Amino acid sequence: MNKSELIEALAEKINVPIREAASITNTIIDTMSDALAKGESIEIRGFGSFVVKEYGSYTGRNPKTGEKIQVAPKKLPFFKVGKDLREKVDQNRKK
Amino acid sequence: MTLTKADLVQQVYKKHPSLTKAQATDSVEAFLAISKASLISGEDLLLSGFGKFNVKDKKARRGRNPQTGDELTLAARRVVTFKPSGILRAKINQG
Numbered sequence: 358m359n360k361s362e363l364i365e366a367l368a369e370k371i372n373v374p375i376r377e378a379a380s381i382t383n384t385i386i387d388t389m390s391d392a393l394a395k396g397e398s399i400e401i402r403g404f405g406s407f408v409v410k411e412y413g414s415y416t417g418r419n420p421k422t423g424e425k426i427q428v429a430p431k432k433l434p435f436f437k438v439g440k441d442l443r444e445k446v447d448q449n450r451k452k
Numbered sequence: 453m454t455l456t457k458a459d460l461v462q463q464v465y466k467k468h469p470s471l472t473k474a475q476a477t478d479s480v481e482a483f484l485a486i487s488k489a490s491l492i493s494g495e496d497l498l499l500s501g502f503g504k505f506n507v508k509d510k511k512a513r514r515g516r517n518p519q520t521g522d523e524l525t526l527a528a529r530r531v532v533t534f535k536p537s538g539i540l541r542a543k544i545n546q547g
Contacts, residue, residue, distance in 0.1 A: 358486075358490040358495050358496070358497050358498070359498045359499075359500065360498065360499050360500050360501075363483075363486055363487065363490075363497070363499070366486045367479070367482055367483055367486060370482045370485075370486065371475070371478055371479050371482050373479075377468070377470070378479075380467075380468065381464055381468060381471075381479045381483070382483065384463060384464050384467045384468065385460055385463075385464065385480065385483055386499055386501065386502045388455070388459070388460055388463045388464075389455065389460075389502065390501070390502060390540055390543055392453075392455040392459075393540065393543075393544055394543045394544050394546070395453075397453045397454060397455055398453075398454045398455070399454065399455040399456075400454050400455070400456055401456070401457050401460075401484065402456075402457065403484070403488070404484055404487070404488060405532075407534075409544060431545055432544050432545055433536065433541065433544070434503075434534075434536045434540065434541075434544060435534075436503075436505075436532075436533075436534030438531070438532040442488055442491065442492070442532065443531070443532065445488070445492045446491055446492055446494075446507060446530050446531070446532055447529050447530050447531070449492055449493065449494060449530070450509065450528070450529065450530040
């Protein structure tokens with residue numbers, strides 16, 4: 358499912374025009390992105406949580422050439438699936 | 453600081469004056485329910501600009517209890533993984 362399919366499903370489910378559903382979807386996604394950009398974590402019961410992990414600078418290698426390169430420090434978001442969703446996804450494994 | 457569902461509701465309510473507080477709550481719940489339903493059905497969820505949630509089938513494998521060192525078999529399972537979009541990664545790393 359992509360974003361526009363989600364927007365359509367949302368419009369139908371809460372009975373609002375597509376444009377309004379698109380705007381609500383963007384608000385939710387932007388709010389989550391902004392929180393992560395500030396280094397905050399996100400915790401949505403039943404769905405999952407996001408934390409931002411910080412990595413220091415390290416010396417890596419270009420796997421193609423073997424050349425040494427300095428990798429700059431970076432931050433990456435990590436998602437941990439919530440218990441309810443994890444169990445439901447697994448239950449549907451062989452159907 | 454941790455962003456929760458209540459914060460998402462608050463933000464949707466603030467940004468969409470046409471919605472009542474109850475409707476803002478419903479829209480966030482519906483957004484999450486649709487997202488979960490997609491993953492539970494085994495379908496990936498792509499939120500452009502944020503990231504992609506993948507549903508992956510893992511084969512059974514032999515593992516170890518890291519505490520006792522005992523060997524055990526980990527059953528086949530289906531899991532959800534998240535890959536952040538380039539836009540989200542850039543946003544988290546700016547400044």
